[in-house]
Amino acid sequence: MFKLLATIQKDIRVLLRDKVGIALMFVMPIILVIVVTSIQNSTFELVSKNKLPILIYNQDTGKSSLQMIKAIGNIGMFKVSQTSKGETNIVDAMHHSDAMLGIVIPANFSAKVEAKSKSVSDKAMASFGLGDSTKKAAVGDVDPLILYYNPVLQESLRLSVKGALQSSLQMVESRETLRTLYFSINEKELPEKLENDMLNNRTPISEVPVSKDGTKSTPNSTQHNVPAWTIFAMFFVIMSLGGSVVKEKVSGSYIRLKTLPTSYHVALISKQVVFLGVTLLQAAVIFSMGIWLFPYIGLPALNPPTDVLALVITTLICGWCAVSYAICVGVYADTQEQSNGFGAVSIVILACVGGLMVPSFAMQGAFKTAADISPMHWCLEAYYTLFLEGGKLKDILDNLVPLFVITLVIQFVTYLGLKRKNLI
């Protein structure tokens, strides 16, 4: 025990004097968490609060296009402005006004919508037995609206915009059809109150987040990002620990350790204890930031899970896995450059396939399998169950068991490497 304590003391001293390593393990992940959460939060606010700038060039002079513009404004997700510079100039206009979207309404839009409504109305009247069934108006399709978009818009957001515009268009066409039909039957204008009752009386949709504990708090960017990037931070210990293992191995100190009456396992246990402490500290710092600091910098606060024991156990196993992986890379690498280079790239890959960057439920085929062998995936699933679904320890056992097994496999691979390289 005395040897282990002396080794832990040595490792802590070496760690505390590695200022760059400490910066990499604490400062970089903290910056990463704040930046990613802020960006995702501002993207969320862009849609929900700030509104997406949209520029409209209206070539039509009829009332349907005006209704269309009003309907777009009523959606609530756009900040509408109009230009008269012409279709060819709309791209420049978008650049100058920082608009992400541009719409060109064709010149005969109102006339075509009216003609289409008249045609539908005539068909309806004929089917009611009130009109001439042989009368067929020659109606062409309404010329398409042209939607220009900035390529930086993510596809999911662009599809949402397209759906919203389609809904507005439908509203304009329905209104016109209803008016025409009413006029055909009653030979007078549709009363405005009735029109509003008929068109605006939509059934509302209530959104309810599904949770394990029955709570209904709405997830936010902090709740998604802080657990995810905490995992990434824990795996970032590879930058210090992997290099430290290689350094000890290639420097003379390992030769001397091998000639002393103490097993090298003591050194490995010490490194695991010290760096497991580092990963727990990283998680504590980042979670604390999310809870107490984020509200002061305009970000949503992190709501910690109710089952704190489950959170501690998940963090412990994830930290142990991160430390085991770092030691494994350090054992197999021949130089610090190899360890740092491979370590950095490999944890980014593990994060990608583990669902930190793209949700793993959206992955298919080989990527789905890759996600299953990424320890970050299982840890993320456990964290999400705790942070987003209000889960308890029993709810995350299915995630913790694979994470634990992966950690044991990494330990075994490390042991094989140590044996093969005659290090133990």
Next chain:
Amino acid sequence: MDDFAVNITDMGFRYPDNDVVSFSKLNLKIAKGERFGLFGPNGAGKTTLMNLMTGVLQVDEGKITLFGNDIGHQKNEVNKLFGFVPQDFSFYQELSPVENLEFFGAWSGLNSYEIRHRSNELLQILGLDDVRDKQVKKFSGGMKRRVNLAIGVIHKPAVLFLDEPTVGVDVQTRHAIIEYLRVLNDNGTTLIYTSHQLNEAQGLCEQVAMIDDGKIIAQGNIDNLLAEHKQKSLEALFINLTGKELRD
């Protein structure tokens, strides 16, 4: 216990992935309390032999015993008996001399009292007391050599292996190290030493072995060898036995 500090019997060794045999049927006996020098040109196998005697490398054939203990099978017992001062600086440069001694002392099997006592003693003897709490990475080469030596002897080993302990140091440091090695030997520690500083070695060693190409080409008391080969110095004897051809 054996009468020999080190007894190598029919030892064979080759590096993995290397067809060239480093040692074959090598025999060497080093008596207790001797100051034994191991010399040879670059690539002759001195460091490899040192690593085999300290258990850093494993023999393929034959056996090596330290005071009768087989280093291949009684590693824990054997490792308590010897100290090793490798050619490279084998310690943590981020730590101070005291911190290095605390750590390596614990790994050498000492308790905290013994570590504190020996650390104070060694830092005094080797002139490191004034810098005991400073990080070693800021030290000169000579100071680092002394730290390297202090760590190797903290547990008062019965036999001390030294692989070029004075390489790259000034005259004063070399003198201090050699003097301390004599003191250790006077107190019963067997010294097994390699160096390219043959004048220094001639002053320190009683018995020598010259190795070349993995074989012992001469062994015995220095005075007897000089007389036998009609040479006046160890350096002249070395050239006489190993030739003037440059080695890699």
